[in-house]
Amino acid sequence: MAYTVGDALLDQLADHGVRTCFGVPGVHNLPFWVGAGTGRRPRVLGVRHEQAAGYAADAAARATGGLGVALTTTGPGFANALAAFGEAWASRSPLLLVSSETPLAPRRRSGHDDGLLHGMRSQAAAVEHGFGARAVSARDGEQALAALPELAAHALAAGRPAYLGVPADVLASAWSGAVPGPAAPPPVGPDPAAVAAAATALRGRRVALWAGARAVAAEDDLRRLALLLGALVVPTYQARGLLADLPGTVVAPPHEPVVAAAIAACDVLLVVGDDLHGMTTRNWRMPVPGTVVALTDDEHASLGDLDLAARVTGDVATSVRALLDALGETTPTAPAPDGAALTAQVLDDVAGDPRTAAAAQFVRTVEDGWPADGALVVDMCVAGYWLGGYSRQPRARRLQYPVGWGTLGFGLPAAIGPAAHGIPTLAVVGDGGAAMGLGELATYRQERLPLALLVVSDGGYGMLRYDQDVAGDPHRGVDLVEPVWEDLARAFGLRCTRTDDPGAGLARALTQARDGLACGDQWLVVLEQRFRPPRTTSPRWREA
Incomplete structure (x- = not known):
């Protein structure tokens, strides 16, 4: 089998310490799947939606400090990953998005490819103009292989995502030239x-x-x-x-x-x-x-x-x-x-206020219920705001939180990233945000990932419901039908337990989930609670 540009790009990613990429196959980017996982090349962990590929790669980078890599196909596949690209940009995460682009051969003389299958005017321009990100649309194999080390070095040095686009026919073409190694980081000594x-x-x-x-x-x-x-x-x-x-x-x-x-x-x-x-x-x-x-x-x-x-x-x-x-x-x-006294004063006040006591108990239970060497990935939901702002983390890189950009739907798919690196991972999401990524439960199960999912069920978008209450508006668009979580878990081969107790009941459920990882069980834990949002949320910023 011929050695292709796609193979060479995978070898370059291996040179940068990348062990796992995240992606969805398409007709244009299949060369990555042909060569992935052989020898020292990274495997491609297949997710169900390109947005999940971006979130997982971002979270892998946050958890490890290395380069996160997402692979997408042309046009719609690339566009699906843009929310994740924006979250990585806002949260200063070194993500490299590598996508196929329309093949060169059939493009019109104008250079536009918007009449071709999956075509759009410019994928690179979408991230350059939308985020100010560094982006390269390669015209040949030499340019693609020269660009990847430079983009990877930039992503790692700047803590910003970068984009590399490679035409589908270039990606599949044979390559016999040199394969450049990692670029030296730019000299950025201070004045x-x-x-x-x-x-x-x-x-x-x-x-x-x-x-x-x-x-x-x-x-x-x-x-x-x-x-x-x-x-x-x-x-x-x-x-x-x-x-x-x-x-x-x-x-x-x-x-x-x-x-x-x-x-x-x-x-x-x-x-x-x-x-x-x-x-x-x-x-x-x-x-x-x-x-x-x-x-x-x-x-x-x-x-x-x-x-x-x-x-x-x-x-x-x-x-x-x-x-x-x-x-x-x-x-x-x-x-x-x-600092400890300041922290204790805040946490005691929160725990002593009947409006927030349940949330304080929830935070303590999750703190104590997940191993220190694990990862905690939370979503844009009231439970996530409490954990993101008030949980005591024993080490850096353990907590991952999409603020950042404020990216609802991050938590469930992002948890795939640390778990793919063998890190026991707990995803904490609301029932509203979870609905955006339920297909990734199939990824959880297929890949036998060491993770558990905690859904805090408050009947929809609890934060937005609170916003409407503060504004004196009626509830519109915030009360949502939920799945029967037990049936959903069973459909994907997960185990499920439910509680309304943020203390001992949740502690027992997290113990089950944590212990289940050792025997390959994956748990969906449902906590039925409506927490009052914390002071970190904008409706409460002006409170005394």
């Missing part, structure tokens, strides 16, 4: 003057260290920096579990008044590896210290349009080390704030 300005702004000041997704890879150096500065550490959603062992780390969201006040009481806000999204700053209404310093690997990040005393641009880990060198033996002006 010494910017580092010096940052050190001057931080020295002898009380610091709140705001850590985002791109800070996770710099955890060891960031620990040294936090201890040196005596900083209050505030991990964002994508960095939950980072520096969990430090006394100054607060495990409660900045939307809570006592946490916001502690941040504002500092002299300097040091932003590391984050873009200061609206969802974490209450659309930039969060009070901040008078001095703001940022370490970012994205020169275009707006950082909330704050006036910065210093902005250090470059690889985050390199910038943190440079800042440590510039600070020298700085002595903190005061002991580190007691």
Whole structure:
């Protein structure tokens, strides 16, 4: 059998440490399936919808720190993955979307392929103009094989998704040339003057260290920096579990008044590896210290349009080390704030409020009920908002949460990604979002993945129902018919249990699900609860 461009691309992915790609076969991208999984090449784990391929690849990247890869076919298959591409963009996830494009031979002289099967004007332009992403539509095998290492290096260095399109006839064509290896990461050392300005702004000041997704890879150096500065550490959603062992780390969201006040009481806000999204700053209404310093690997990040005393641009880990060198033996002006006490105050308040006590119990039960070495993948649902904002994570990369972009339907299919890497995974979804990906239960079963699905059933879109209540509007479009979950589980070969108790009842169900992984059982756990949304949700941002 001839060695094809598709084979060579798979070999390049193997060179980048990719063991599993996620995709759906189509008539144009079948060459990937012919060569996948042979020798050292990654396997292609087949999902039921291209959106799931993107979500799974994104979640695999978040869980492992490596490159996530989704494979789609031309036109509709590619378009199906765009929601996942957008989520990866917003959450700073290194995803590589590789898609076939219409074959070159039958294209019109204009170059347009919108009259061909699956054709559209430009797949690359859809992600370039829609997201500002780096994208290449290759015209031949040489260009495709030159582009993949560059795009992979960019995705990993920038924490952004990238796109490679290859015409179907090019993908299937024989290849006898060289296969380029991984590209060297771009030199992105920080500007010494910017580092010096940052050190001057931080020295002898009380610091709140705001850590985002791109800070996770710099955890060891960031620990040294936090201890040196005596900083209050505030991990964002994508960095939950980072520096969990430090006394100054607060495990409660900045939307809570006592946490916001502690941040504002500092002299300097040091932003590391984050873009200061609206969802974490209450659309930039969060009070901040008078001095703001940022370490970012994205020169275009707006950082909330704050006036910065210093902005250090470059690889985050390199910038943190440079800042440590510039600070020298700085002595903190005061002991580190007691992050544990702040956290306890928030969690005690939540647990003591009868309106949110059940949600607090739910969070504790899930915390205790899933192994520390496992993954927790949550969706855009009220239960997910509670876990995303209030759960204590023992390590970074354990929690995956689509804020980000706010991508409903993420949780159920995204859980495939970590599970495909052998990580015991719990997906927590609402009944509304689950409906978007129920076909992936077939993927769960066919691949015998080590995961369980927890559906928190509140009869539809609980968050939107609350929005309508706050606005004084009638319920419209938010009350949904659910499947009979027991019958659905049986149809896909899963086991099912149901409870309305977020405490002991749920704990027993999670124990069953966790223990079942050892013998190949997969559990669908249904929790019947309607939780009040937490303060991290926009209708509650203005509460005192």
